[in-house]
Amino acid sequence: MNELLWTYVGWPLVKILVILLALVLLAAYLSWFERKLLAYMQIRLGPNRVGPKGWLQPIADALKLFVKEDLTPTFAEKFVFLLGPVLIIVPALAVFSVIPFGPSPNLFVTDVNIGVLFVLAVSSIGVYGIILGGWASNNKFSLMGGLRSAAQMISYEVPMGFAVVTVLVMAKSLSLVRIVEAQKEAGVWFVFPGFVAFFIYFVCGVAETNRNPFDLPEAESELVAGYHTEYSGMKFAFYFLAEYANMVVVSSMATVMFLGGWLRPFPNVAALAFLDVIPPLGWFLLKVAFFLFAYIWFRGTFPRYRFDQLMRLGWKVLLPVSLANLLVVAYFVSLPGGKL
Amino acid sequence: MAELEATVLAGEEMEVSFGPQHPATHGVLRLQLKVDGEKIVDAKPIIGYLHRGTEKLFERETYPQCIPHTDRMDYTAAATNNQGFVGAVEKLMGITIPPRAAYIRMILAELQRIASHIIWLATHALDIGAVTPFFYTFEEREKILDLFEEYCGARLTLNTMRIGGVPWDLPEGWTGRCRKFVEELPKKIEDWERLLTNNRIWKARTVGVGVIDAEKAIAWGLTGPPLRGSGVQWDIRKVFPYDRYDEVEFDIPIGKNGDTYDRYLVRMEEMRQSVRIIRQCLDRLPDGPVMAWVPKVIRPPKGEVYFSVEGPKGELGYYIVSDGGVTPYRVRVRPPCFVNLQALPELVKGHLVADVVAVIGTLDIVLGEIDR
């Protein structure tokens, strides 16, 4: 009985706690990483005052946000205004329950056989947080930011879904662990056969997380700060944290689905066995880091799309391409011997 | 129910007050936007938040005392403001300035033009969402400000020209450092262009945005890069050469379509042309005095004169009416930004909210000069 309790309640709780803490820390340090990296891209220093090389900056920021006065605008819809940050942070963190960080069952909370669907479903709840927050603030800029964000997230979920389906067709499973194992069996990361899907997935992922060059909902030069204009203190921190957590989600999903999760490059080539020096978790984090770097890289390079251009890109380019790609991949998989 | 549906379907126009405290309005400009969704139905600029009565102040100060006030109008281009004012007074008094002074003025004015265009590029790109050019460009601007500081002690409000010439000769080694800067700058401009010129998103945001054709541009009184972007080859430095601009060679870049992208290209090319002018000035910098003989008390004769220079933003004119006293009777500043901003509703109508910031950026306005 005790053992059962431990297996089904205690141990998962411990894992959840560890992942949650690690994730919040990761998101906080991601902001440090972004500021530092962006600073080097922009020939400046970035945070360097708090702690050695600014290492304690995220802690200081978090402390500051904790003790800030919690403002609610007079004309805001108080309850919904409160609900917004909750609705965005909870899904962003809940998604991590199914992400496999490594092959060992100790490295993921649970392996649901509909893991992919779970990720897609839960992460799209986040849009409510944004749209409700934007509406409840009773600010025109917030409202516009919220509307933009809703339109953007919904339109980009469609091609993203098709890109994911491409992977599912190749892996023949909805379980994220199975998807990685399928890549091991195929002997090749899905990024090579499914590079179109990979590209579409990542572009949509950037759009989903409202990051540059698709950061219209919070375009500071147009909408002041978009949907979180009126938020301050911890509520703002939740939005902030959720944005970074979502970046990690998208990067982790991309890693799992296209870069072979915890696998080393060419997992079946024995000659490369020395690469196993890095443990699976290490490989996973390295790949995620690569995506996160790309996020920041984009931010350092690109201007921002306009709203209508963004919609056009989503519906007129990405959607047809992802559909066609799905058909082509499905055709090759259905060929006799088409294993992939 | 039917009533409710009707109001929902009609699509209500929303009024958005854009500014005066807004990250993209470059100062205290306020735009009253009427938007239908994100589409601009009407835009009404509201200005005057920075009005300091400069023209009134001119009437109290003596002529030399007016010069510092000119710095504070277009505070991103103090040197050209000085140049316009002292040029007007010199014209009123018939003063010929020594060639060395004229060349020093040209060098300062062109450096200032580059500095001003750098601010324009940085903020314009920032508004469109490209953060990085801001830092790259401002590094170069720092160097220009260092050169200014070395010459006159000030970095922003230079107050660096006097009626009859310039107050000081160039410091030792200044020309060498200036030359080093202008030799390096074209490579930097190329770097910035590599980030933007062929960038698909940049083009998507600027091509076909804020279009104005040549005829309209003239009717709206646009000058400077906004006019040249529409394909009118017109530059005060060529049409009414002042100082020694008739002795240096440079081209007037013009655009074709009169959109934001063309104006961007025009300004980028203008920076290169400024480099070209500075190079020639440094090559030919004559020896001699830097001040003409001027009376101890500046007391121009009765009369009125209009004198304009090609500021970085457009035609900057000074209309001075003198009654023969030590203070001007009336000074009217013809502010290029004021006139250019007026065309903004024309440029943004029918575009989206995001284009408003692009158009504000492309007009390159400075509120200090608009409100005076």
Add this chain to the structure above:
Amino acid sequence: MSEETKVPEAAPQKMPWEEKPVPPTRREAREHPLVQELERAVPGAVLEAVEFAGQVSVVVELEKLLTVLSALRDFGYKFLVDLTAVDWKDRPEGRFDVVYWLHRHADSARLRVKVGVADGVEVPSVVGLWPTANWMEREVFDMFGIYFAGHPNLERILTWEGFSGHPLRKDFPIEGVDTGAAVYPDIYPPGGGPVKPKGGA
């Protein structure tokens, strides 16, 4: 401007910048081609034509102002460089000069047209001829209190609604006046100015 550089350094005479400057003189300019052109189109319009420092200004009658300006526009003066006013406080024939500064791109000719108006007399608006005159006229109205007839939107532009007085008039003190008007009319009841407070606070 350009000859003096050719003078050799050792020449006995002084350089132009070492001498006492010779100020430009006023010259009658009725014979100037730009004025002649105008005179042919609108006979008798030019009351006075002066050339000073190479710039031609003509003074026209208020009644003929619009005729003159539209004729000039048809001559190719497509660019209204500047529109402003000058306050001659005690001038008997009208307190203000409204000054139009026109430019023609074809030959880069510039012509200044001035019209004298008394306080309170309306000047015809030229917004129909040059749209750019819109804000300039508003500014002149704001600063001098000269009304423009036919202006689409004659409001104050640099000072605020409810401001009383016109700052660039010579009798407006440079320190400003306590007009009693305020930025927030519903909090501080305005003490004057052409615009009435909104609502009854």
